[in-house]
Amino acid sequence: MQYNKPLLTWLVAAMMTIFLSGCSSWVYRINVPQGNFLEQSDVDKLRIEMTKEQVMFVLGTPVAKDAFDSSKWHYKYVFNIDRDSEVRKSLVIHFENDKLVKLSGDFETPAEFNTPLDN
Template identity: 35%
Template sequence: MRLLLIVLSAAALISGCQIVYKLPTRQGNVIEQKQLDQLRLGMNREQVEYLLGSPIATDPFRDDRWNYLGYYKSPRGDVSKRIVTLHFEGELLAQMEGTADPNGKDKALENPDVETILQQEKKDKQQTESRETGVILTPEGQ
């Protein structure tokens, strides 16, 4: 009976601390902008498949169009969706749609480095402190 009480109280304490880590959700083709920047018109199908991998959707009746669909939700809740459509004429890439990133840089689809994560955590901490005290702290160098 004591063991059950200890386990239940420990579970209650842990659930209140938000220690649970949420895994990132990736579906479809997760394509980074640096991969898309390497695409060039006139590449053959093998070269495109080497760069981007197999397309997630191809039309069984039209072999001249490949669709790459990507969805990524980070543990912080940031969601990125991307649809890239490639059109071929014969064996060569003729047209590309969705390769330019509308936001300038798609951070949620990239794997951030340690420095970026630390900077984001510092920024989040400063924002939390400014909400609690009412004082807005400006980062160094700005």
């Protein structure tokens, strides 16, 4: 019996590709958190009229500072739990005259936010 060698080679290659593609879910993927992990308790420490240095002391260095507008800092966090779900959190800090004036994003504004710290 004589086989068509190119056709047999192609069939073997196609079968191996199909079998190996099923193994991709076996690869262990480590979940790496990216960005600034913040909790509501961290945000609760913020007060109106805090300086940029005080905010950085409480929350750490922001992931991104707006290159064209130094009055906004962005704190972002992404964590992939598995292939279908991920956790995303964002907090934007707004400054005027280098003093904290407003928060926006996925966190609640603290109840005591409008009470400035004693200097």
